[in-house]
Amino acid sequence: MSINITLPDGSVKSYESPVKPLQVAQDISPRLADASILAEVDGVAVDLDHEIVQDCSLMLHTFKTEQGKEVYWHSTSHLMAQAVKQLFPSVKVTIGPAIEQGFYYDFDRDTPFTDEELAQIEERMVFLSKQNLVYQRKELSKAEAVEIFKNMGEDYKLEILAEIPDTDVISTYQQGDFIDLCRGPHLLDTGKIKAIKLLKTSGAYWRGDEKNKMLHRIYGISFPSKKELEEYLEFLRQAALRDHRKLGKDLDLFSINDEVGPGLVLWHPNGAMIRHLIESYWKEEHLKHGYKLVYTPHVGRASLWETSGHLGFYKENMYSAMDVEGQDYYIKPMNCPFHMAIYNSNLRSYRELPLRLGELGTVYRYERSGVLHGLMRVRGFTQDDAHIICTPEQLDSEVEKLIVFALDMLKHFGFKEFLIYLSTQPDASVGDPKDWEVATESLRRSLEKLGLAYDVDKGGGAFYGPKIDIKIKDAIGRAWQCTTIQFDFNEPTRFNMTYIGSDNVQHRPYMIHRAILGSVERFFATLLEYHGGNLPLWLAPVQLMILPITEAQLDYARKIEEQLQMRGFRCEVDTRNEKIGYKVRDAELKKIPYMCIVGKKEEENGTVTLREHTVGDLGSMSLEAALEKLGLKS
């Protein structure tokens, strides 16, 4: 009898007796064996010492793959739990999964972990990793597992066990004196974990439910080499430099003021200029794409919000009512009811559809104080909102056009990587199941037709319709949701929206609620972080700073300024009585894309010397030549 193992490249290795993935790796190359973390046998993740007894396909994962990292970090979280239990025996362990970047483990104890304790734990982890403790898998019955964790007094593990069917086989992993309930797989031994860093602590509710006890969470990360850890820590430092809150302060773009109120943004002149440029571009593009721009009020009567349903399903996000001559008015958390009202202001014909109503609409939502975050999460923000009202026949082409429009617009701002999600019907939802089917399929068809890769978020749609979300990938890998394309089966019915078809009969239109940038605030923040504050020329609030060498060139500098302004460039003259090096440094720190240096030589020759931000001197040239250079970049 021989066992044939098919490798990912299609080649087959044969063995005469049962074999472990580690041995197969060893036979391919010792380096692979050393780097391997787990194996996938016929698509099932297993430990490297799992015995293969029959023909199968085999794939080995190293730290390079997602699964490899996940297992590596998961094993490290066990190591951390072991260290914590050794140092603080009275602490109870709960759960400790791998996350996107690293891992965490939640512990139950009275006080949070201090920085000193963190260092202590880290030290113990390093000590334990050097012991090369083997992660031993054991399979047992539920009753046996309950017995073990009961003796250990690990109540949380018992709670998890209680939810597992009695007949299931339970697995535990033990390294040294530490045993944990775990499905696995895991690393072979703790020695594989070479570089460890515990990053931060925080509170976390047991099972993520705020009614439960607050546990103490420790976040950490680990790598197979010190070098990789160093690189990661450097990456974190770079991320901090790109934080839009820091850039916003450094570049004087916006502020949030205590007295004005948390989550309410003040746009300073430079930030406002960038926003103006974004919005102008947005409006132009929407007009080109057949949208009609509208403006709507910031408040509306209670009855409007009753009709729309917001007072029913969105009330906890709305500010309390204000009294106007005995009537309740609410500040708007969304723009849609107003757009619906515009639609309903006339009897509509199918000839008018699709009707695309767009607005940069400022909305106010109550956000719990703990969730506010710079411009990413605020209480007053402007959505680049639009509602597309169309006939069922127009649905596909509208969705398709919309996706293309959204991606084109995001690309224009420099973004290159996108994550696309299709969210389907949740358990609790309104609308005809047939409509859900039609709408979801329309979304899916469009994505497929455009050849876009997407993930399905099953049951992740809004209660009123399925949606497509596009998230932008940051230069440092973080994803931020911008575009959302949502079907709405709720409001057309609630507002009794209709159109007269060619058959002279009233029909209910389809309605798509969409935002491409999402909110101007969040988009602005993402844009800033993505470019690290070095905005492309067309978005720079000041595109060019004119720097006279001495005060003698002030007049010449002003003349250059005038000519540049005439040509539509945003420029300023640094008139301060400072040396050129000082002014250059200042313009560099302000991340102004270009500098125009004018001294005696330039004035005599009627030229300018151009300098590009972060690049340096571009040499002397005529103003025309300089303009041409700038024109090409804009």
Add this chain to the structure above:
RNA sequence: GCUCAAGUAGCUCAGCAGGUAGAGCACCUCCUUGGUAAGGAGGAGGUCAUCGGUUCGAGUCCGAUCUUGAGCUCCA
């Protein structure tokens, strides 16, 4: 909202066994008129988040409130 941490000059931060508040940068004035990332001198600027308490005396200790940060939960 919850847990923990923090709030000192416009910015970045120091200060403490409780004894009249400090630096650098930025700002203002003067000197310097200079060639691509900081020339020099001087000056002004703070009810140490707010309110209350302990104390002869509080930026420093205690409490409450507000705000910020890291998370949890929730979302554009």
